[in-house]
Amino acid sequence: xxxxxxxxxxxTAMDVDFAQWYTDVVKKADLVDYGSVRGxxxxxxxxxxxxxxxxxVLDGKIKETGHENVYMPLFIPESLLQKEKDxxxxxxxxVAWVTHGGEExxxxxxxxxxxxxxxxxxxxxxxxxxxxxxxxxxxQWSNVVRWEKTTRPFLRSLEFLWQEGHTCHADEQDxxxxxxxxxxxxxxxxxxxxxxxxxxxxxxxxxxxxGAVSTYTIESLMHDGxxxxxxxxHYLGTGFAQSFGIQYSDQNGDLQHVHQTSWxxxxxxxxxxxxxxxxxxxxxxxxxxxxxxxxxxPIAQHKEGVLDRAYELKEQLSGLARVDIDASxxxxxxxxxxxxxxxxxxxLEIGPKDIEKGNAVLARRDTGxxxxxxxxxxxxxxxxxxxxxxxxxxxxxxxxxxxxxSVAKNMEELKQALTDNPGFVKGMWCGSMACxxxxxxxxxxxxxxxxFQQDHVADTCMCCGEKAEKLVFWAKAY
Amino acid sequence: xxxxxxxxxxxTAMDVDFAQWYTDVVKKADLVDYGSVRGxxxxxxxxxxxxxxxxxVLDGKIKETGHENVYMPLFIPESLLQKEKDxxxxxxxxVAWVTHGGEExxxxxxxxxxxxxxxxxxxxxxxxxxxxxxxxxxxQWSNVVRWEKTTRPFLRSLEFLWQEGHTCHADEQDxxxxxxxxxxxxxxxxxxxxxxxxxxxxxxxxxxxxGAVSTYTIESLMHDGxxxxxxxxHYLGTGFAQSFGIQYSDQNGDLQHVHQTSWxxxxxxxxxxxxxxxxxxxxxxxxxxxxxxxxxxPIAQHKEGVLDRAYELKEQLSGLARVDIDASxxxxxxxxxxxxxxxxxxxLEIGPKDIEKGNAVLARRDTGxxxxxxxxxxxxxxxxxxxxxxxxxxxxxxxxxxxxxSVAKNMEELKQALTDNPGFVKGMWCGSMACxxxxxxxxxxxxxxxxFQQDHVADTCMCCGEKAEKLVFWAKAY
Ligand SMILES: [Zn+2]
Ligand SMILES: [Zn+2]
Numbered sequence: 001x002x003x004x005x006x007x008x009x010x011x012t013a014m015d016v017d018f019a020q021w022y023t024d025v026v027k028k029a030d031l032v033d034y035g036s037v038r039g040x041x042x043x044x045x046x047x048x049x050x051x052x053x054x055x056x057v058l059d060g061k062i063k064e065t066g067h068e069n070v071y072m073p074l075f076i077p078e079s080l081l082q083k084e085k086d087x088x089x090x091x092x093x094x095v096a097w098v099t100h101g102g103e104e105x106x107x108x109x110x111x112x113x114x115x116x117x118x119x120x121x122x123x124x125x126x127x128x129x130x131x132x133x134x135x136x137x138x139x140q141w142s143n144v145v146r147w148e149k150t151t152r153p154f155l156r157s158l159e160f161l162w163q164e165g166h167t168c169h170a171d172e173q174d175x176x177x178x179x180x181x182x183x184x185x186x187x188x189x190x191x192x193x194x195x196x197x198x199x200x201x202x203x204x205x206x207x208x209x210x211g212a213v214s215t216y217t218i219e220s221l222m223h224d225g226x227x228x229x230x231x232x233x234h235y236l237g238t239g240f241a242q243s244f245g246i247q248y249s250d251q252n253g254d255l256q257h258v259h260q261t262s263w264x265x266x267x268x269x270x271x272x273x274x275x276x277x278x279x280x281x282x283x284x285x286x287x288x289x290x291x292x293x294x295x296x297x298p299i300a301q302h303k304e305g306v307l308d309r310a311y312e313l314k315e316q317l318s319g320l321a322r323v324d325i326d327a328s329x330x331x332x333x334x335x336x337x338x339x340x341x342x343x344x345x346x347x348l349e350i351g352p353k354d355i356e357k358g359n360a361v362l363a364r365r366d367t368g369x370x371x372x373x374x375x376x377x378x379x380x381x382x383x384x385x386x387x388x389x390x391x392x393x394x395x396x397x398x399x400x401x402x403x404x405x406s407v408a409k410n411m412e413e414l415k416q417a418l419t420d421n422p423g424f425v426k427g428m429w430c431g432s433m434a435c436x437x438x439x440x441x442x443x444x445x446x447x448x449x450x451x452f453q454q455d456h457v458a459d460t461c462m463c464c465g466e467k468a469e470k471l472v473f474w475a476k477a478y
Numbered sequence: 479x480x481x482x483x484x485x486x487x488x489x490t491a492m493d494v495d496f497a498q499w500y501t502d503v504v505k506k507a508d509l510v511d512y513g514s515v516r517g518x519x520x521x522x523x524x525x526x527x528x529x530x531x532x533x534x535v536l537d538g539k540i541k542e543t544g545h546e547n548v549y550m551p552l553f554i555p556e557s558l559l560q561k562e563k564d565x566x567x568x569x570x571x572x573v574a575w576v577t578h579g580g581e582e583x584x585x586x587x588x589x590x591x592x593x594x595x596x597x598x599x600x601x602x603x604x605x606x607x608x609x610x611x612x613x614x615x616x617x618q619w620s621n622v623v624r625w626e627k628t629t630r631p632f633l634r635s636l637e638f639l640w641q642e643g644h645t646c647h648a649d650e651q652d653x654x655x656x657x658x659x660x661x662x663x664x665x666x667x668x669x670x671x672x673x674x675x676x677x678x679x680x681x682x683x684x685x686x687x688x689g690a691v692s693t694y695t696i697e698s699l700m701h702d703g704x705x706x707x708x709x710x711x712h713y714l715g716t717g718f719a720q721s722f723g724i725q726y727s728d729q730n731g732d733l734q735h736v737h738q739t740s741w742x743x744x745x746x747x748x749x750x751x752x753x754x755x756x757x758x759x760x761x762x763x764x765x766x767x768x769x770x771x772x773x774x775x776p777i778a779q780h781k782e783g784v785l786d787r788a789y790e791l792k793e794q795l796s797g798l799a800r801v802d803i804d805a806s807x808x809x810x811x812x813x814x815x816x817x818x819x820x821x822x823x824x825x826l827e828i829g830p831k832d833i834e835k836g837n838a839v840l841a842r843r844d845t846g847x848x849x850x851x852x853x854x855x856x857x858x859x860x861x862x863x864x865x866x867x868x869x870x871x872x873x874x875x876x877x878x879x880x881x882x883x884s885v886a887k888n889m890e891e892l893k894q895a896l897t898d899n900p901g902f903v904k905g906m907w908c909g910s911m912a913c914x915x916x917x918x919x920x921x922x923x924x925x926x927x928x929x930f931q932q933d934h935v936a937d938t939c940m941c942c943g944e945k946a947e948k949l950v951f952w953a954k955a956y
Binding site: 033035036037040041042043044045048049051052068069070071072073074075076077080092093094095096097098099100101102103109110112119122123126127138142143145147158159161 | 511513514515518519520521522523526527529530546547548549550551552553554555558570571572573574575576577578579580581587588590597600601604605616620621623625636637639
């Protein structure tokens with residue numbers, strides 16, 4: 001029994017306690033450890049390698065679309081933060097304040113950036129003068145701090161890693177194009193790399209970003225039927241530009257305020273990946289962002305030739321996929337469990353009998369299926385298998401999301417749907433914030449977005465029964 | 479005159495005021511802008527792109543040598559910081575303190591990391607149990623904060639970007655090997671990529687890192703004859719391990735403390751690059767880390783065919799070098815100055831006459847030399863030219879450093895050398911801290927390091943005249 005326990009790292013079953021399952025997975029798959037500051041996380045090598053892969057993909061797309069990376073300071077003076085009223089109201093309750101530098105008390109408190117609109121605006125006011133300076137397309141990769149009351153690794157933590165894009169444009173049309181273009185980039189990264197299907201749409205007034213004219217979002221649905229806001233892109237209008245005096249002289253020599261956007265995604269995406277693809281055996285990492293795509297596990301490795309052959313295979317396959325080998329003296333059973341827990345897409349088993357027959361065994365993490373492949377055909381089979389796994393994960397997640405999407409015409413149907421089949425609920429909305437608040441109060445579901453792809457599921461508001469034109473996706477959310 | 483001024487971005491001459499020259503260059507070459515928090519810097523796109531190139535090179539080498547990236551929290555609770563006495567004494571005067579989160583005062587102050595030994599140690603105590611867990615080779619890329627009184631962009635700022643490696647080993651030998659291996663990696667990056675020659679050696683007791691047993695350093699010499707500490711690597715012994723209880727059971731089942739190392743380089747390297755290679759026309763960026771290696775400037779670009787040909791060239795050369803084009807309607811003279819200021823290694827001029835003859839002009843930034851090259855030969859010539867420039871920069875810097883290195887046998891000779899030929903001074907040292915302090919007091923030169931490559935330039939200490947075995951490099955330093 002003691003021996004058995006070493007092999008099987010037990011985690012709580014998803015259906016028993018999804019929150020505990022999540023916590024177990026992030027710990028047991030070595031993604032995260034906890035430090036001594038409440039709510040902050042240590043991102044361990046495996047978690048960080050996944051983040052590096054997401055970051056590299058997104059950074060490439062950010063640069064391809066003409067953006068440049070910069071780095072802004074960590075601290076924002078309190079007086080500067082006050083300049084944009086809506087923005088400060090939104091963030092003041094959740095910022096950390098530096099009051100002392102070395103032994104001395106500061107004349108003015110400094111806030112640890114919760115986001116950097118204000119720093120970008122101050123800089124833009126310095127460097128933008130003419131229409132020739134536009135557009136300015138900047139992005140930053142950094143840490144930010146939000147003083148959250150309840151925290152969970154990746155989903156909501158005191159400090160997280162992210163990128164924040166901040167751009168200035170000559171007019172609304174150009175800024176709006178940018179806002180939606182970056183939302184599309186986010187959707188592509190989620191769907192094509194994380195295999196996480198997303199719903200694209202606009203946030204309601206109530207849910208929009210503090211200081212924005214309009215906020216656009218990609219929403220994804222987790223295994224437990226809760227939604228996760230996975231990325232947002234904001235059209236800021238000219239509000240910040242007015243507060244900070246960001247003006248340019250146009251072709252006629254007249255001064256104009258710039259139109260701005262901002263957009264960000266965070267380490268939260270790792271949380272989405274875990275909760276969309278994971279299962280009772282642990283993590284499932286989509287091949288395109290997996291630090292290790294194929295783990296070679298030698299069987300009976302003390303037998304002559306096994307290890308040599310295994311290392312040869314690693315060498316041969318290393319140009320085709322990210323391949324690693326576990327040649328430690330742990331039992332194969334332990335290794336199987338360990339790499340299933342870590343969600344490595346493919347396990348390659350090779351033992352004396354396989355070698356004799358010129359074969360190897362490929363086990364897929366997503367379905368658990370095994371196939372016997374001739375060693376000569378591995379180089380052809382593995383890249384294809386990785387594509388199949390990637391596609392299968394996306395299709396499964398998409399089907400899950402669709403099967404968890406209901407329609408409700410009134411409050412009764414909404415409550416029913418949230419109980420019977422927790423997930424997205426499509427319902428018409430009259431546009432009033434009162435209805436939105438009432439729905440949240442009664443069901444704890446919030447408006448996730450007004451999807452771009454509209455559908456007319458009823459004529460009247462789900463809540464008040466008034467005439468309604470807008471379809472909203474509702475859900476309980478992280 | 480007004481028009482002329484637009485073309486020539488004037489900077490202070492190096493020989494007139496080197497400090498002002500430096501400030502002019504970082505601003506005029508668009509590396510940095512200042513924000514509203516004293517001493518913090520905005521790293522602009524061009525400066526950040528140079529940092530990304532340095533980071534990518536170093537990150538590759540850190541991974542090749544078996545290290546894994548992680549991310550530790552930004553904040554360190556005060557009580558945790560107290561655990562290692564020497565360390566806290568060294569850093570307490572220069573840390574920023576967070577005292578409030580949102581509206582509430584914290585029970586315990588949090589320090590914004592000035593370095594992360596303590597966070598790594600706390601984590602290592604959790605995850606290291608057996609000799610099988612060793613070595614642990616972690617690295618982090620992050621921002622850190624030090625509350626400096628006087629600041630200068632890249633050289634000394636309130637916040638800077640860096641990497642910090644933190645490793646645990648079974649014994650001293652293994653840890654010491656790591657310490658010196660990473661010092662060699664730093665030296666390679668500096669010499670082969672930044673073209674900055676370095677002197678490798680050990681810091682004296684006085685100059686070593688707070689909490690280290692021994693500190694190793696690479697020192698480089700700036701154009702003005704001042705030294706810059708460009709990277710350090712520390713053997714920490716078992717001091718931190720004892721304070722934090724980082725123990726492993728060895729092969730016999732006995733508990734042992736781990737031996738640790740830490741090592742870091744920062745955005746300061748950009749300062750080194752500026753002050754080693756720059757000249758009165760501005761920045762000079764070594765090709766291997768230059769975001770743009772070749773800037774195409776079309777001449778008389780309104781003439782038929784010029785722009786088409788210029789874009790064709792950009793296309794053709796883009797696989798061989800990082801090539802950009804400035805097809806804006808600014809005058810060629812303005813562009814020449816601008817890209818000289820930015821230190822772009824090669825300018826490619828192409829105009830109607832060149833096209834007629836099938837030629838283009840290549841102008842090197844380092845020497846100012848121009849050569850006429852047949853368009854058909856550009857693809858062959860440019861990569862070679864970039865190598866020549868890279869090598870020339872290193873040789874010039876090496877010669878400069880050698881010509882600025884003197885020998886002194888006593889205090890008079892030391893003072894004379896520092897006045898007549900500011901730079902490194904080689905002088906023997908008895909090993910007493912009193913002599914080191916006296917030398918600093920009298921000359922403001924500090925011991926830069928005890929170089930690995932020793933030389934016996936005298937029998938007695940430069941300061942006290944006692945018997946001396948150790949050669950030390952002395953210099954005024956940044
Ligand atoms: Zn309504
Ligand atoms: Zn002496």
